[in-house]
Every structure is written in structure tokens, then in C-alpha cells.
Amino acid sequence: MHTAPSREAAGAAPASTPAPTGLRERNRLRRTRRVERAALELALEHGLDATTVDSICDASDISARTFFNYFGSKESALLGAPPAPLTDAQVEVFLAGDGTVLEDLMTLLATTFLANEPDMEIWRMRRELFAREPVLHAAQLTRVADKKERVAATVAARLRAADPALSEEAALREGHLTHGIAMSAFQQLGREWTAADVASPDIAALVDDAISRVRRIVCPGA
Incomplete structure (x- = not known):
């Protein structure tokens, strides 16, 4: 089972999803969406309470450390990136x-x-x-x-x-x-x-x- 780092307890904000302009950004967007899709599928199938960071990591084939590089909690993955403020x-x-x-x-x-x-x-x-x-x-x-x-x-x-x-x-x-x-x-x-x-x-x-x-x-x- 994956071990969640302390960042989860800190409630880190979800990573924003900028408009992809380069290879690195597009790779990050693809991974973000893969995790979001896995989280949503699990929550729809098993319910919100039964969906955990560990199960999301298993379903999207990433480590907990990688998960927390992108999201602050399972709720962040389910909600997706927050709306970007107007510039x-x-x-x-x-x-x-x-x-x-x-x-x-x-x-x-x-x-x-x-x-x-x-x-x-x-x-x-x-x-x-x-x-x-x-x-x-x-x-x-x-x-x-x-x-x-x-x-x-x-x-x-x-x-x-x-x-x-x-x-x-x-x-x-x-x-x-x-x-x-x-x-x-x-x-x-x-x-x-x-x-x-x-x-x-x-x-x-x-x-x-x-x-x-x-x-x-x-x-x-x-």
C-alpha cells in the first residue's frame, strides 16, 4: 500500500492546469487527466468514502509521492484544477x-x-x-x-x-x-x-x- 506524505494533512492546494504549450506541459496534462479519470471512475463505482488516495494511485499506476505532486487530496483529484482567476x-x-x-x-x-x-x-x-x-x-x-x-x-x-x-x-x-x-x-x-x-x-x-x-x-x- 502506498504511504501518503505529510502534504495530505497540510491540505495542499490542487495544481492548476495551465494551457499546455510544450511537451512537458502536455505530458503533465495527460498524467493529471489520467489520475482525475481514475479517481472519478472509482468514486462513481464505489462511492466517495470508499475512494482513497491509495486506490487512485493503484488505478492510475503512480506512487503516492507523484500523486501529491499534482493534487493535495483525493477531493482535489475529484474536483480537478480550480478555476483560473481572471488576469x-x-x-x-x-x-x-x-x-x-x-x-x-x-x-x-x-x-x-x-x-x-x-x-x-x-x-x-x-x-x-x-x-x-x-x-x-x-x-x-x-x-x-x-x-x-x-x-x-x-x-x-x-x-x-x-x-x-x-x-x-x-x-x-x-x-x-x-x-x-x-x-x-x-x-x-x-x-x-x-x-x-x-x-x-x-x-x-x-x-x-x-x-x-x-x-x-x-x-x-x-
Whole structure:
């Protein structure tokens, strides 16, 4: 049986998954996904409590030391990399955008989503596990809360720049509403992606289509 190093007790944060640009990065991404896939398969088959770091290591043929080079705990492997924070450059581009706020926000969120080349099967298994394990789903919602607040504040800043008479409170409410609409569209996109008939549906094309559909709904005839 593998012996977990003390880092597990420390609750180390899961490694973020940057956009792969070189051989080393791609190898790391492949290994990360192999471990995530093994963890999800075990949790779906045996349950969250019965899934351990040892069993994940055995299933993905790695040592515990290697596991903790990538993840801080079994929950980290099940949840995957945390959402990347918006960069200052991304915020600047959004604030200077001249499209509709909702469409520009969807484009911004799509850029961050596609940067990590999402894996459909991992996405599907994770959605299924969240439906079975409310505690794990709650942990995911907690992880994304900070990014949600920053996105809403960024939208609010753009709205107030366009309409200085808009109060900070009202702008923030509209920022949260805009973010909620965008995320609902992406949730629908995720359902369509995982239900696609083809083996490897083009997620980028689905994102473009989702943005186009939202545009038709929000701005009919535009």
C-alpha cells in the first residue's frame, strides 16, 4: 500500500492546469487527466468514502509521492484544477469591449474555459458525481465563489463606466444577474456537449453556437 506524505494533512492546494504549450506541459496534462479519470471512475463505482488516495494511485499506476505532486487530496483529484482567476489583461479587454455586456462576458468566460482543452468524459463523470455527492458539489461551488464575485464586480465596473448614474449596488446586482445568465448558457452547453452523438464534439464550435443563440434571444433581429 502506498504511504501518503505529510502534504495530505497540510491540505495542499490542487495544481492548476495551465494551457499546455510544450511537451512537458502536455505530458503533465495527460498524467493529471489520467489520475482525475481514475479517481472519478472509482468514486462513481464505489462511492466517495470508499475512494482513497491509495486506490487512485493503484488505478492510475503512480506512487503516492507523484500523486501529491499534482493534487493535495483525493477531493482535489475529484474536483480537478480550480478555476483560473481572471488576469488583468482579460479584465482590461472586457472593460474596453464594444459588444453587448452579456456577449462579451460569454466570450471572456469561454476563453478561460477553452484554454485548458476540457476533456468531455471527465466533464461528464464529474457532473454525474456532483449529482450523487452533494458535499462534493458544495465544495465545488465554494471554490468558484471568489471568481464569481470578481466577475460580477468586473461587469459592474463596465456598467458604471457606461452609465455613471448607476449606483454601485445596482451595478453589482446587474453584474451578478449577467454572470448568472452567462453561466446558465454554459451549463446548457455542457449538457449538449456530453450528449453529443459524435465521439469528439467540437467544444469551441458549441461555444460559438451558444453565444450566437444568446445573441438571438437577447437582441432579436440584430
